[in-house]
Amino acid sequence: MTIRLIGYSALYPTLRVIICLKELGLPYELEPPASYQSLKDEDYIANKHPFGKIPVLFDGDFRITESRAICRYLTSKYQGKHNDTILIPNDVHKAGLVDQFISYELSYYDPPLSKLVYQEKFAKKFFNKDPDPEVIKQAREELAKVLDVYEKLLEGKEYLNGEYSLADLVLCPGTNYVYGAGHSDLWDSRPNVKNWWNRLCNRDTNKKSFEEIKSFWENLGK
Amino acid sequence: MTIKLIGYLYSGPTMRIIITLRELGLPYEFETPANFEVLKSEDFLTNKNPFGKIPVLFDGEFRIVESRSICRYLASKYQGKNNNMILIPNDIHKAGLVDQFVSYEIFYYDPPVLKLVSQEVYAKKFWDKNPDPEIVKQGREELIKVLDIYEKLLEGKEYLNGEFSLADIYHSPNTHHVYAKYSDL
Numbered sequence: 001m002t003i004r005l006i007g008y009s010a011l012y013p014t015l016r017v018i019i020c021l022k023e024l025g026l027p028y029e030l031e032p033p034a035s036y037q038s039l040k041d042e043d044y045i046a047n048k049h050p051f052g053k054i055p056v057l058f059d060g061d062f063r064i065t066e067s068r069a070i071c072r073y074l075t076s077k078y079q080g081k082h083n084d085t086i087l088i089p090n091d092v093h094k095a096g097l098v099d100q101f102i103s104y105e106l107s108y109y110d111p112p113l114s115k116l117v118y119q120e121k122f123a124k125k126f127f128n129k130d131p132d133p134e135v136i137k138q139a140r141e142e143l144a145k146v147l148d149v150y151e152k153l154l155e156g157k158e159y160l161n162g163e164y165s166l167a168d169l170v171l172c173p174g175t176n177y178v179y180g181a182g183h184s185d186l187w188d189s190r191p192n193v194k195n196w197w198n199r200l201c202n203r204d205t206n207k208k209s210f211e212e213i214k215s216f217w218e219n220l221g222k
Numbered sequence: 223m224t225i226k227l228i229g230y231l232y233s234g235p236t237m238r239i240i241i242t243l244r245e246l247g248l249p250y251e252f253e254t255p256a257n258f259e260v261l262k263s264e265d266f267l268t269n270k271n272p273f274g275k276i277p278v279l280f281d282g283e284f285r286i287v288e289s290r291s292i293c294r295y296l297a298s299k300y301q302g303k304n305n306n307m308i309l310i311p312n313d314i315h316k317a318g319l320v321d322q323f324v325s326y327e328i329f330y331y332d333p334p335v336l337k338l339v340s341q342e343v344y345a346k347k348f349w350d351k352n353p354d355p356e357i358v359k360q361g362r363e364e365l366i367k368v369l370d371i372y373e374k375l376l377e378g379k380e381y382l383n384g385e386f387s388l389a390d391i392y393h394s395p396n397t398h399h400v401y402a403k404y405s406d407l
Contacts (some may be wrong), residue, residue, distance in 0.1 A: 008355035017232030050371045051330055066319050096286050096295035103288035106328065108273060149272045 003028040007055035010175035010216050012117065013067035015056040015209060019169055020071040025082030068102060071166055072204040087166040090201065094161060101160045101167030108149075112142035113174045120181035142208060147186055147193055154192035158199060159219065172200055176210050225250040228270065229277035234339065236277045237395035242293040245391065247304030289323060293388055309388045316383060323382040323389035330368050333392060337361030338400040362407065368405035369407055 003021065005028050007014030021028045037042055038053045048056045049065045056063065057070045059077075064070050075087040090097050101108040116139045153160060160167045175197065179187060189199045200206055227250050228237030237275050260266055261274045270278045271287045277402065279287065279292045286292050297309040311317050314377075338361040341353035375382065382389045 050375060051326070062315050062318075064322050066322050066329075069325045070320040072315065072321055076317065077314050092295065092299045093284050095298065096291060099291040099294055100286055100288050103291045104273070107288065132273065153272060222358075 001060040003030055004058040005029070005055055006031045006057070008032050008123070009213065012177060014174035015213065016053050016067045016170055017057060017070050017204055018075075019172060020074055020087070020211065021083050023086065023087060023169065024074055024078045025085070026074065026078055056214055068106065068170055071170065075166060085164070087169065089161075089163075089165065096121060097195050098161050098165045098167045101165075105167065105171045107145045108176060109143070109171055112139040112146065113171075113178055115139040115175055115185060116143070116181070118176045120183075121217075139161070140186065143186055149191050150196075151190040154196050157192075159196065159204055168200055170198075172206055173209070174212070174215075176201075176206070188210055223282040224280075225304070226253060226280040227251070227277060228255065228279075229251045230254055232343070233276065234336075234395040234399065237398075238289045238392055239277055239279065239292050239296075239311050241391050241394060243308065244297055244319075244387070245307050245309060246296060246300045246305070248296065248300055282367065290392060297388060308385070309391070311383070311385070311387065320383050320387045320389050324392055327389060327392045331365075331372075332396060334361045334364035334368065335400060338365070338404060339396050342403055352375075362404065364400045365407055 005014070005017055005021070007017070007030070007203070009015055009018055009030065018030070032157075033039060033044075033054065039049070039054065045052055048063070055066065055067055055070065056065050057074075059073075072088070075156075079085070079087055088098055097101045102133075115135055117138050123131050129217055150160075159165065175187070179197065188194045188206060201210070225248060227239055227243070229239070229252070231237070231252075231254075238253075254278065255261060255266075256300070259275065261271075269272055272287070272306050273287075275287070275307075276332065277289055277292065278287050281298075283294075286295055301307065301309055310320055341358050341361070345351045345353050373384075381387065382393075
């Protein structure tokens with residue numbers, strides 16, 4: 001039974017799921033949609049994602065959408081089956097805290113991060129708009145405040161919940177984009193955050209995934 | 223070992239947890255912060271929520287924040303212990319779909335509902351401002367598109383995932399706030 005992932009690896013919610021599949025040692029087929037417009041087709045909305053978004057994952061006949069929900073499902077089902085990687089601890093309290101950190105990511109970390117991803121990576125290349133300095137300034141300020149909190153959260157810890165988990169994974173793809181787009185100072189100016197990000201970059205799955213994405217953007221220019 | 227919940231009764235996120243505690247048949251103590259400034263105090267940031275928010279839950283010594291994480295933790299730990307209420311199905315696929323519907327609530331349903339809640343419930347009460355008709359109009363238009371999709375998702379189903387689950391609980395408090403005025407939606 002094959003796992004099929006519909007999405008674009010350049011878009012970081014899709015990349016989130018790809019990293020999760022790799023962490024769990026799961027083979028999969030990636031199917032980029034024919035075009036961005038096709039996400040609004042009646043067929044896509046009826047049979048893939050009712051809100052016209054990617055990624056969408058099929059595990060055999062089972063269909064699931066929303067990247068963090070997909071990651072959690074894959075972890076629940078396959079964690080420990082192909083390798084020893086634990087993304088959600090079995091202990092109910094530790095799992096609760098991983099969930100809490102995922103909620104921090106979607107509530108506080110991702111909103112300013114995604115603005116920077118759009119401004120720095122997609123605005124010019126895909127929408128022919130220049131990056132807006134005011135938006136970038138505000139997003140940097142918001143993200144700086146969040147990273148100040150993360151600096152304290154990471155005191156004496158290698159990862160957000162002590163050991164590597166889904167809480168760290170979910171923010172890797174977006175962070176990779178923004179870090180490499182001229183905003184590395186935000187992470188590097190905070191020692192705990194800097195060390196944590198370096199650790200995450202050194203994980204094999206991230207190294208590989210970030211290299212593949214780099215190639216995508218290099219080839220795009222050609 | 224007591225469960226202690228810190229929050230405000232009118233807050234949607236706090237209410238999500240209260241509903242979950244009740245559904246699971248769990249007793250709890252409820253504490254309201256003295257005022258909003260307390261949430262930014264050094265003590266609150268260090269010992270309760272580093273982002274200065276409510277709700278915060280203590281289960282004995284264990285502390286957890288973020289309303290949906292709190293609800294999931296409570297369901298994981300206590301589901302089936304005090305009564306038969308199942309909020310997260312045991313089947314992995316069904317649980318995955320509940321999680322998917324929770325994500326729909328976070329990203330598609332709640333943002334426009336919050337626009338309406340902020341204008342209709344909070345503006346006058348906390349900021350002494352009248353509801354901004356432009357924000358209300360935007361909120362309604364966005365929410366209509368989402369509810370059109372929910373109309374299809376609910377075809378032939380009593381609840382989002384067939385049976386009542388956490389996903390339905392999360393939608394309830396803020397919906398309740400705006401339903402009185404916008405039931406037509």
